[in-house]
Amino acid sequence: xxxxxxxxxxxxxxxxxxxxxxxxxxxxxxxxxxxxxxxxxxxxxxxxxxxxxxxxxxxxxxxxxxxxxxxxxxxxxxxxxxxxxxxxxxxxxxxxxxxxxxxxxxxxxxxxxxxxxxxxxxxxxxxxxxxxxxxxxxxxxxxxxxxxxxxxxxxxxxxxxxxxxxxxxxxxxxxxxxxxxxxxxxxxxxxxxxxxxxxxxxxxxxxxxxxxxxxxxxxxxxxxxxxxxxxxxxxxxxxxxxxxxxxxxxxxxxxxxxxxxxxxxxxxxxxxxxxxxxxxxxxxxxxxxxx
Amino acid sequence: xxxxxxxxxxxxxxxxxxxxxxxxxxxxxxxxxxxxxxxxxxxxxxxxxxxxxxxxxxxxxxxxxxxxxxxxxxxxxxxxxxxxxxxxxxxxxxxxxxxxxxxxxxxxxxxxxxxxxxxxxxxxxxxxxxxxxxxxxxxxxxxxxxxxxxxxxxxxxxxxxxxxxxxxxxxxxxxxxxxxxxxxxxxxxxxxxxxxxxxxxxxxxxxxxxxxxxxxxxxxxxxxxxxxxxxxxxxxxxxxxxxxxxxxxxxxxxxxxxxxxxxxxxxxxxxxxxxxxxxxxxxxxxxxxxxxxxxxxxxxxxxxxxxxxxxxxxxxxxxxxxxxxxxxxxxxxxxxxxxxxxxxxxxxxxxxxxxxxxxxxxxxxxxxxxxxxxxxxxxxxxxxxxxxxxxxxxxxxxxxxxxxxxxxxxxxxxxxxxxxxxxxxxxxxxxxxx
Numbered sequence: 001x002x003x004x005x006x007x008x009x010x011x012x013x014x015x016x017x018x019x020x021x022x023x024x025x026x027x028x029x030x031x032x033x034x035x036x037x038x039x040x041x042x043x044x045x046x047x048x049x050x051x052x053x054x055x056x057x058x059x060x061x062x063x064x065x066x067x068x069x070x071x072x073x074x075x076x077x078x079x080x081x082x083x084x085x086x087x088x089x090x091x092x093x094x095x096x097x098x099x100x101x102x103x104x105x106x107x108x109x110x111x112x113x114x115x116x117x118x119x120x121x122x123x124x125x126x127x128x129x130x131x132x133x134x135x136x137x138x139x140x141x142x143x144x145x146x147x148x149x150x151x152x153x154x155x156x157x158x159x160x161x162x163x164x165x166x167x168x169x170x171x172x173x174x175x176x177x178x179x180x181x182x183x184x185x186x187x188x189x190x191x192x193x194x195x196x197x198x199x200x201x202x203x204x205x206x207x208x209x210x211x212x213x214x215x216x217x218x219x220x221x222x223x224x225x226x227x228x229x230x231x232x233x234x235x236x237x238x239x240x241x242x243x244x245x246x247x248x249x250x251x252x253x254x255x256x257x258x259x260x261x262x263x264x265x266x267x268x269x270x271x272x273x274x275x276x277x278x279x280x281x282x283x284x285x286x287x288x289x290x291x
Numbered sequence: 292x293x294x295x296x297x298x299x300x301x302x303x304x305x306x307x308x309x310x311x312x313x314x315x316x317x318x319x320x321x322x323x324x325x326x327x328x329x330x331x332x333x334x335x336x337x338x339x340x341x342x343x344x345x346x347x348x349x350x351x352x353x354x355x356x357x358x359x360x361x362x363x364x365x366x367x368x369x370x371x372x373x374x375x376x377x378x379x380x381x382x383x384x385x386x387x388x389x390x391x392x393x394x395x396x397x398x399x400x401x402x403x404x405x406x407x408x409x410x411x412x413x414x415x416x417x418x419x420x421x422x423x424x425x426x427x428x429x430x431x432x433x434x435x436x437x438x439x440x441x442x443x444x445x446x447x448x449x450x451x452x453x454x455x456x457x458x459x460x461x462x463x464x465x466x467x468x469x470x471x472x473x474x475x476x477x478x479x480x481x482x483x484x485x486x487x488x489x490x491x492x493x494x495x496x497x498x499x500x501x502x503x504x505x506x507x508x509x510x511x512x513x514x515x516x517x518x519x520x521x522x523x524x525x526x527x528x529x530x531x532x533x534x535x536x537x538x539x540x541x542x543x544x545x546x547x548x549x550x551x552x553x554x555x556x557x558x559x560x561x562x563x564x565x566x567x568x569x570x571x572x573x574x575x576x577x578x579x580x581x582x583x584x585x586x587x588x589x590x591x592x593x594x595x596x597x598x599x600x601x602x603x604x605x606x607x608x609x610x611x612x613x614x615x616x617x618x619x620x621x622x623x624x625x626x627x628x629x630x631x632x633x634x635x636x637x638x639x640x641x642x643x644x645x646x647x648x649x650x651x652x653x654x655x656x657x658x659x660x661x662x663x664x665x666x667x668x669x670x671x672x673x674x675x676x677x678x679x680x681x682x683x684x685x686x687x688x689x690x691x692x693x694x695x696x697x698x699x700x701x702x703x704x705x706x707x708x709x710x711x712x713x714x715x716x717x718x719x720x721x722x723x724x725x
Contacts, residue, residue, distance in 0.1 A: 046713070047382055047404045066721040073724065133571050153501055157557050157573070239557025239568070240507045241550075243724035251509070254375035255716050256382060256400070 033269070040262035049258065057263035066248065067264070071271065074245045077159075077234070078227040078275075081166040085223050086216060088167070089174030093215075094208070097182045113175055116168075125165050125233060132156040132164075157239030165237045170226055174219035181215035182208065217283035221276055228272050340365040340623045346392020347374050348562065349582050349643070350471060350608055354678065355636050363630055365623050373561075375508075381406050381613070390624060391611040393467055396510060396706045398611060399446045402466055403455045407611045409464035411452070414625050417632045417649055424699055425469035425607060425648050427461070431696050436605075440514065440532025440705030443469060443607040467609030468628045469648035471640050474603030474698040475706075477515075478565075478579030482593045483572060491515075491601050492522035494576055500553055504568055504577035507558035509719035511706055513539075514604055515578045516546055518703065522601050532707045536714055543718040547725045558723060569594060581644030584691075589681040596644070598692030602703030609648075641665045642678040646695060668694030 040057055043050040061067050092113065100106045116124055131137050132155040139151040154160055185208065193203050231246035245268050252261040344351055348371035356369040367390075372380070374397040381391055385406040391398075398407075412418050423429045428444025430436050436444075448458040449466050457466065479488050494503055494515070505512045517531045526541050528534065534542065549555070556574045559565045565583045568574045570592050579596065587594040610631065616624050630636075637653025641661065647653035654662050663669035668690060675684040692698045709715055 047401060060717075064717060064721070066717065066724055069721075070724050129567070130571070133573060135572050153556075235560070236564075239504075239564075239573075240560060240723065241555065241557060243720065248720045248724065251716060251720055253379070254373075255509075255712070256378060257713065257716070 036262045036265055039259055040266050042259050044257065044259050046256050057259045058267075061260060061263045061267065067267075070243060070245050070248050071267075073242065074228055075271075077162060077166065077244070078224050080163050081170060081227050082220055082223050084163070084167050085171045085174040086219065088171050089178050089219055090209075090212070090216070092171075092175050093179040093182045093212075096179055097185075110175075110179060113172055117172060121169055122232075125169065125236060128161065128165060128168075128237070129156065132161055157237070157241055159238070159242065161237045162234050162242060165233050166227055166230075169233065170223050173222035173226065174216075177218040177222075178212055178215035181212045185211050213283045214285055217279050217285055220279050224275055224279075225272055228268065228275075336619055337365045337623060340620055341368055342366070342389040342620070342624055342627060343368045343370060343387070344390040344392055344610075344627075345370045345372060345377055345380065345388045346608075347371065347377070347394065349580060349645075350392050350640075352639070352678075355639055358635055358639075359627060359630055362635075363623075363626060367627060385613055386615055388613050389616060389620070390627065391613060392470075393609055393611050394706065395441050395443050395446055395467075395607050395609065396708050398467055398609070399441055399457075400708045400712075402446070402449075402457070405455045406614050407466065408614045408616065409449045409452055409454065409466060410468055410612060410628070412463050412465055414629075415465075415468065415632070416629050417652070420651055421469055421632070421648050422646075422650055425472060431700055437602075437702050437704055438532075439530050439703065440605075440707035442705055443472070443609075447609075467611040468631065469607060469609045470631060470636075471645040471647060472605065472607035472699075473581055473645045474605050474692070474702055475578075475580065476599055476603050476692070477576055477597055478569060478584050478587075479595050479597050480569060480572065480575045480593065481595050483575045488576065488597050489600055490522050491518040491599050494519040495523060495549055495554060497552075497554070499576055501556050502573075502575045503555055504557045504559055504565070504574045505555065506565070506578040507560040507723065509716050510708055510712065511604075512558070512578065513542060513715060513719065514704060514706065517542055518599075518601060518604065520545055522599075531704045533709050534711065534715070536711055539709075539711055539715050539718055543722050546722050550722065550725055585643050585677050585683055589677050589683050596691040598698065598701075602701045603692075603698060604704055604706065605699070605702035606706040607648075639678050642676065642683075644690075646699065650695065664688075664690055666695045668697060 039049070041053050041055075043052050043054050043056070096106050096109055100109060129136075133139070134151040134153060134156070136156070138155060139148075142148045143151065190203060190207065193207055198206070229246060231244050231250055234242055234244045235247055245264060249261045249264050249268075252258070252264070342365070344356065344367055351369045351371045353369050356367040359367045374394045377388075377391060377393070378397050378401045380388055382401050382404050385404075391407065418426075423433075424431075424436065425443050425447070428436055428442050436442055438445075446457050447465055447467070447469065448460065448462045449456065449464050450458050450462060451464055454464070458464075477488075477491065477494060493499065505515060513534075514531060517526070517528060517534070520526045520542060521528060521531070525545060526538070528538055557564070557568055559568060559577075562580065562583055565577065565579055566586050569577065569579070569583070570587050570590060581596055584594050584596040610628055612621070612624050612628075632649045632652060634647075634649070634652030634656040637647030637649060638656035638661075640647060641653055641657060642665070644665070646666075650666065654666060657665065660672045661675065664671045664675050664684070671684055671686055671688050673686060674682050675688065677683040
């Protein structure tokens, strides 16, 4: 940008260009975030909020063994989901880009991936429940086939069902960016690599994966932030057996302890920022996108 | 309009309109005498009034609002939200609510915000007929009701029109108008259990490992857990309704080890979740609300709201007026409160298993068969239908737990907010996430 905006007029016009977005970000993200930060340092008696500075909200949140357990659990869910969605996302995109040669078919198949998104994610998630339950379809099929004698309880209201729902709901957010960066790969490069004697595996690991880094990074940001901010999926799919950082926050909000919830929210924001920064450290998305 | 009123209150003795006459003194009390000047103005004004009633879905029901609107000539707009959300609304956006439909524990928690105005008892025609269970804190034989937890009587009165505190005894000002109440217990699937259940201790019986559930509302879930732990002889409480930190710690630690051993299948937070868990056979014994049991029975699935020897966990609800109501709107709100006690609502709510604060008018609106089944513990002489007309129980069936007197006379503790509430919420979070 610096190379382009040497003249005063150019600088002015670029400020003008970013103004709408800046205004939107300031009013819809900046101001609410500032309020949450302030709230996290104020006191409450459960009804009135007193604008007096205190560290006690952070102290009680940080001193509680629950907080650490919740953050670990939430990060665990995020990482497991991230690994599975990356593998599925990469494989699907690979198939779409390198095996489906017809462009129309390619776009058509990508649209097929979005079919589940044509309805609300609440419905999509809840429909797993009758499928996975003790008396559910899956258990009765297994029992009829004689594979199990007792219904499997672990299929529903467990960590398994939570991760399953996350993967189901969020894989598309991985497929699309990976597909996008994979389809930008110049076929000539692969051709050249093959001519130079590279094996299929070498092409994959030395060529395609590095060139898809942007897509994987973008997808990871989507998936990680979605999982870290969730409380609904974890609540429904674990049958309330598992909590997330946000569900603990909701418990506090329900009981009108807003400052504690705010303190937790700020910790979560900091953690997510750290994770996103880490991802951006590995991949310079801006440079890659400008490519 | 006057004729409509007479029609609706076929009890004859109900003089709902007389309050209105008092309010519209300009009308000179000539409402029924054929003079159509001033009353028409009243009728015109009142038609424009809309009251937003906000509260939990088991009490704020569209059918009730529609009937009230039709009878009263102004509009009651229902909005169903959880009690926790209602607390937040009343504290942070009081202007979005006109009439708050409270569970007592929620009201207890936010009354001191000052956003509710006390109800002038002299404006409630039928106040004297409200059951002593709610009005006086006395049981049927005149003895004191259990004081463990929030006995409705303890939070029902306030000193004066501007007070934010609860009064020790009876006064002329009420915090809310008592409306519905019930005795809660555990719901069971008798077909999947196969033997009689008689004690709260069964909730934590290892035989039901992976087949039990608790309600995920800290202040209520811990009471059910305490009933069970006490019945098992594991913990003895001085007052289950107001535990000390040590008692909370002991209870939560016991719950955590139960959870680790796999006792629980789920922790439900909404009505639908509790119905689905039970109907699907995922759990066979759990915390439940009465209408959830009704809903399962209406599907033809056997479910019993099992009375247990240690007693019931009682709760009550009431209508509160928001502070911002004034003038005509306030008059209309009072008229609505008076309508609430006239029996139609009491009968409607009886069919989902709740008792009315004014049983007399509710009973008059039920058929003899319904009266016998819901209030008197008698066998049904015809099929019993739920409020929406679905068949709920067959001929010969009796209500679980027996009569009104048997059930409400055996309350062990009440839904509550403890002094150590904040600590409880923290520890409860720890239990859920363990």
